[in-house]
Amino acid sequence: MKILVTGKGGRExxxxxxLSESLEAHELFAWPGSDAIASLAKRVDAASLPELIAWMKSNAIDLCVAGEEAWLVKDEGLANMCEQAGIPCWGPYKEAAQLEASKAFAKHFLKRHNIPTASYTVCTNAEEARAALTEFPIVLKFDGLAAGKGVAVCLTREEAEEFITDVMEKRxxxxxxxxxxxxLIGPELSVFASVCDDQYHILMPARDYKRIRDNDQGPNTGGMGAVASRxxxxxxxxxxxxxxxxxxxVKGLIADGLRYRGFLYFGLMLTSSGPYIIEYNCRFGDPEAEAxxxxxxxxxxxxxxxxxKGSLKPELLTFAEGWSICVISASAGYPASSRNGDVISGLGKVEGARVYHCGTKKNEAGQFATNGGRVLAVVANAATREEARAKAYAETDKINxxxxxxxxxxxxMHFD
Known part of the structure; x- marks a missing residue:
């Protein structure tokens, strides 16, 4: 089978x-991919989504798997365009992908279907947003895709007004x-499900760590690590x-006529009143996928x-017992910026753990160097959380x- 995955980061x-470790050998492709991914999948050279669709059609691709979220809502939508080309796509159609692309769309969906979520106001300008600051802490969410950086949990009015200025005035x-x-107050949880029309299959839950520094201090990032376990x-x-x-x-998607085939991420808060949903992502989370x-x-x-193709078969998958710990290393300046070109050493020393490349590129000398905010994910598995954690950090320490x-x-944190 010929399989193409869209994206270029650690999740992909x-x-x-x-996919490469599945029971049968498959021919794998990636768009745009990365230098690290190229060891497993051939990179496809296409300048646009329409060019990619044409390439997949001419090369008889059997399956397209959506990694990055942006292509789901760009142009006519990746899944929509794949359908027109007769290519099965594991990723939701553009209309359903608005659950992630628009925070307001998602909140209205949640309210309409009586799904537990925080109360909210949608603001169209900075003045409206400032007027809505009636309590603290408060959560502000940009109504669009922002690579995991469009959400701010503000403890003070000063923090909130600074975010409003950046988002609504500086744009x-x-x-x-x-x-x-x-x-909402409580521990967070990431639950993933494979959704296929009116069918679903809940996968292994996870928890990620969004802030840059220990003890959940500092600004939000795309995720500095994750834990996965039953x-x-x-x-x-x-x-x-x-x-x-x-x-x-799932019932709401069907009721609203929103076709969905793909991974669906439920970002949850486990409050004293029960689980509430914070957000949807219309793909696998990152860095949770790495865990x-x-x-x-x-x-x-x-x-x-x-x-x-429309047939969900949970019996084809199982999940290992125990724990998986993912530790992210980020580049200098992240998340406000990122510094590229810093040579990475020690990759060949890592043993008994997986290394996924989130933002790297080979330099002219053939060495891997930083090429993004989040650089590497080191993942270790073990029977206990403590063992997995110790192994993940021991192997991360070999990299510099x-x-x-x-x-x-x-x-x-969140366990002790």
Whole structure:
């Protein structure tokens, strides 16, 4: 089977690795891919989404797997264009992908289908947003795609007004509204499901760490690490999440005529009143994918292929017992900026752990160097959380580059 994955980061590296480890050998392609991904999948040279669709059609691609979210809503939408070309796509259609592309769309969907979420106001300008600052802490969300950086949890009015200025006046993320919502309190949880029309399959839950520094201090990032395990929450809590959030979401999609085939991420807050949904992502999370994918057992490629064609087969997958810990290393200046070109050393010393490349590129000398904000994900699996955590950090310590940033409490905070 010929499979193409869209994207270039650590999530896509993890997905492509899992596809390469499926029961049968498949011919893998990536667009645009990366120098690290190129060791597993041939990179496709296409200047635009229409060019990619034409290339896939002429090269008889059997399956397209959506990694990055942006292509789902660009042009006519990746899945929509694949359908027109007769190519099965594991990724939702453009209309359904608005659940991630528009925070306001998602909040209206949640309210319409009585799914637990924080109260909110949609603001069209800075004046409206400032008027909506009635309590603190408060959460501000840019109503659009912002690579995981469009959300701010503001403890003070000063922090909130600074974010409003950046988003609504300086337009650092481009045009778009701002969602102002109440701040929910409790541990966060990431639940992933494969959704295929009216069918769904809940995968291994995870938890990520969004802020740059230990103890959840500093600005939000795309994620500085993640933990995955069946043991993160009790079966009773997971059953409640399924009953109150996952099932109503799938039913809501059907009721609204929104066709969905792909991974669906539920970003949750486990409050004292029960689970509430913070956000949807219309693809696998990052860095959660890097933590979850090494735990996948079975025929992942065939599982995704069958689901993309409309037949969800949970029996094709199982998940390993124990824990998976992912530690992200970030470049100097991240998340405000990122410094590229710093040579990475020690990659060849890593043993017994996986290394996924989030933002790297080979220099003229053939060495891997930094090429983005989040640079590498080191992932270790073990029977206990403590063992997995110790292994992930021991192997991360073997890697070095100038300006390297990482948290020291991944897999510890929110558990102790």
């Amino acid at each position: 590296h993890a997905l492509i690795t899992a 650092i993320f481009g045009a778009g509204n701002l969602v102002v919502e109440s701040c 043991e993160i929450v009790t079966p009773e809590v997971l059953a409640r999440i399924e009953r109150e959030i996952v099932q109503p979401t 979850v994918m090494p735990m996948v057992r079975g025929d992942f490629a065939n599982y995704v292929f069958q689901a993309a 580059f100038e300006g390297m940033q990482l948290r020291s409490d991944i897999g510890q």
